[in-house]
Amino acid sequence: MTAALHDRFPLSLWPLLDDFLCRCYGARYVLRDQALMRWQFGMAGDPNALSLFWYGDEQGLLSILGYRPTRLFWGALDQAVTGCWLSNWMSDPAHRSGAGAVLMRRAQESFPVVLAQGAGAANKPIAERLGFRVLEPIDRLLAVFDPARAMRFLAADATAVLQPIDPAEPEYPVSTGLPGDYAPDWTRYPAAMAFGTVRNAEHLRWRYLEHPVFRYEIDTAPGPSGPAVCLWRLERALGEVTDTVGRIVEFFHPADAPEQGRAVLSAALRRMREGGAAFADFLCSASPFLATARAAGMSDATDLPIAFRLSPTERRLRRQNVEFWAAPALPQPAGLSACLVTKGDGDQDRPNNP
Numbered sequence: 001m002t003a004a005l006h007d008r009f010p011l012s013l014w015p016l017l018d019d020f021l022c023r024c025y026g027a028r029y030v031l032r033d034q035a036l037m038r039w040q041f042g043m044a045g046d047p048n049a050l051s052l053f054w055y056g057d058e059q060g061l062l063s064i065l066g067y068r069p070t071r072l073f074w075g076a077l078d079q080a081v082t083g084c085w086l087s088n089w090m091s092d093p094a095h096r097s098g099a100g101a102v103l104m105r106r107a108q109e110s111f112p113v114v115l116a117q118g119a120g121a122a123n124k125p126i127a128e129r130l131g132f133r134v135l136e137p138i139d140r141l142l143a144v145f146d147p148a149r150a151m152r153f154l155a156a157d158a159t160a161v162l163q164p165i166d167p168a169e170p171e172y173p174v175s176t177g178l179p180g181d182y183a184p185d186w187t188r189y190p191a192a193m194a195f196g197t198v199r200n201a202e203h204l205r206w207r208y209l210e211h212p213v214f215r216y217e218i219d220t221a222p223g224p225s226g227p228a229v230c231l232w233r234l235e236r237a238l239g240e241v242t243d244t245v246g247r248i249v250e251f252f253h254p255a256d257a258p259e260q261g262r263a264v265l266s267a268a269l270r271r272m273r274e275g276g277a278a279f280a281d282f283l284c285s286a287s288p289f290l291a292t293a294r295a296a297g298m299s300d301a302t303d304l305p306i307a308f309r310l311s312p313t314e315r316r317l318r319r320q321n322v323e324f325w326a327a328p329a330l331p332q333p334a335g336l337s338a339c340l341v342t343k344g345d346g347d348q349d350r351p352n353n354p
Helices: 011-025 034-041 099-110 124-129 147-151 201-209 258-274 287-295
Strands: 004-006 046-050 052-057 060-074 080-091 113-117 133-135 139-144 195-197 217-221 228-237 243-252 279-284 322-326
Touching: 004 099, 011 034, 011 046, 011 060, 011 080, 034 046, 034 060, 052 099, 060 099, 060 113, 080 099, 099 113, 099 124, 124 133, 124 322, 139 287, 201 217, 201 243, 217 258, 228 258, 243 258, 243 287, 258 287, 279 287
Parallel strands: 080 113, 243 279
Antiparallel strands: 004 052, 052 060, 060 080, 060 195, 113 322, 133 322, 139 279, 217 228, 228 243
16 A cells, blocks of 8 residues: 555554554653553544544554644634644654655644644754744743752752742632633733633643543632632652652733732642642743742743753753744734743643653
């Protein structure tokens, strides 16, 4: 059979995909776990297929590109489009003759907005030739709870001095779990949320509450304009350093209620400290939420060589980017600070086999 482009991957061909992942990513690659792959790329209405663009035939795969259809705000907070987040863009090293670009073009033909995080040196030039913008770096903030333990995560030649914070007692009532009536009026939230994932109940349930590996915690603070929300988890670092770290993956609040945001973030930080975290980090592009996090005591760590990947621990400077393409008729964000991208988007908060 002649190799061809396909829009979905039938699970009946799983051995071919598993072989491809093993060859291209390694025998211990985490997405060889079919349960995790089904969660990440399972197709609504078709339990027997995955949302993968792929090039190949029933004898083998030459290239894959995973996609997750996602409701996105793109220019306004009172209307949404269905775009997609991409991940796992990979071609067999022995067959890199343009198939990867074909899959990216297929994503552009299929969705009005296409986004991905973590564009590397190999795929960034291809994406830019296809009209994608690459924005970087996404800001990273840090809350240090135990400086001596946190210092062990710094690169060996780092000269930084880490200062601890004592998160304030929340001034507003904070609840845990996703409220049953969670349905924010997004027009009451900062304009930066007008470019990014719609963080509605359906998305939060799939992305966090139904995750097959990680246990996420949710803190919310109600208010007249809507809830402030902080989603986070604890991670056990493995490798050069073995310890616990807090990872904040979502944080947002109404535009007129930064104090409400500080309360929910402080509550989350206190819970992470009580859970034994040496420090907590937060990746976010939207300037209003970064300002609130700084006001709550978090400090800038975008240029700090402190471990970003924890399984295994990599003690070095690492920055994050986002690449996106939007149809020419759609609005275009002025820059990264005008978007909301966090570590929870795409596949950036994913388990790994160290």
